[in-house]
Amino acid sequence: MHSKTLSFIGAGHMAEAIIAGLINTGHPAERIIATARSDKTLAPLQARYGIQTTTDNCNAIAQADVVVLAVKPQVMKEVCAQVTDIVARQRPLILSVAAGLTCATLSRWLGGYDAIVRAMPNTPSLVGTGACGLYATDAVSKEQCTLASDLMSAVGITEWVNEERLLSTVTAIAGSAPAYFFYLMEALEKAAIEQGMPLESARRLIIQTALGAARMCDASEDAPEEFKKRVMSPNGTTERAIFHFQDHGFEQLVNDAVQACFNRAEELGESLGSQ
Structure with a gap:
């Protein structure tokens, strides 16, 4: 895990919580990249954690083994459209923490790319005591599932579900x-x-x-x-x-x-x- 480069597309509260957890568990700061629309948003993250930052999503993904999609669901389609080509070339694991967006929807927006894990974390992740449900498509390898588990375990516990609809149950008993x-x-x-x-x-x-x-x-x-x-x-x-x-x-x-x-x-x- 520590040898992998992780790129966070979006730098809001959940992204920062995961980044902080990763740093606290020993993940090298230089192997974490965060993106946002403005340097003003990114400057505090860079100062607090020493991670790489950029406003260029494609540049961040070009270096990534794992791409964490952490933007709001309402802007996800636009973001995916911008990065479809680089995702197809780099072939990273896509891990989405966006509520409500199914793997099929994300895959469609990413031009058919389907190595996707959906994560449903909750707000106690912000204090390192989160509870997160995970679901993977068939295109995700065992190694990538382990990566996803390790990543989200940085801010709490994880539980895998074998049906995507059960993430709505996770929402009802943990997320909400x-x-x-x-x-x-x-x-x-x-x-x-x-x-x-x-x-x-x-x-x-x-x-x-x-x-x-x-x-x-x-x-x-x-x-x-x-x-x-x-x-x-x-x-x-x-x-x-x-x-x-x-x-x-x-x-x-x-x-x-x-x-x-x-x-x-x-x-x-x-x-x-x-x-």
């Missing part, structure tokens, strides 16, 4: 899911304030509790259900709260929300692919 946890934390804050607790104290307790619960699950092979049961003493306070959740359809509500997210991800993919 940080907001679900934030929403629960927000609701707990409001409940604590309603009972008279200062916001600052409630927030500190809730954040630490969320962190602790996640670490307990991460440190054990036991299912979340088992941890839930251990906190639920018979006729106790936790049991009363959990029963209240259950009586008001909590699990069905979560299932419906995940399905709604999945459906929207599929709709966006179809809409973008029709361009």
Whole structure:
């Protein structure tokens, strides 16, 4: 991995998170190239990480073993049109972190080139604790799959899916899911304030509790259900709260929300692919 040259087309927050993770895990800065439309955008990245930067996408791809497409989905078609010829000549692995754009759509925009991996990372990647789903076309070699895994593992964990549609499930349970946890934390804050607790104290307790619960699950092979049961003493306070959740359809509500997210991800993919 460290001998490979990686070119990031787009230098936004997700690209920077991955670059920072790669640097922190020992990838040589001189083997990382980032592009953007202006030097003003690139200057901070160059200063912070010592990587190569350029406003010329074709020049960056001409040196690359792996090309990370990290521009917004709305401009991806234009970017692909600019680099189709150099991609065909260089034949790098294409790794896309653009939400909603299928491999078939990207391949079409790249003139039929199909050595493509789609990645669905989430925002905790920005602090090195991301969760990312990966899907590869049949044209991607085992070595290239390993490259993709190593690259995205720089900012968290990775899980491969064998059907591209399951990336919409990844979106629903990981890509969008940080907001679900934030929403629960927000609701707990409001409940604590309603009972008279200062916001600052409630927030500190809730954040630490969320962190602790996640670490307990991460440190054990036991299912979340088992941890839930251990906190639920018979006729106790936790049991009363959990029963209240259950009586008001909590699990069905979560299932419906995940399905709604999945459906929207599929709709966006179809809409973008029709361009």
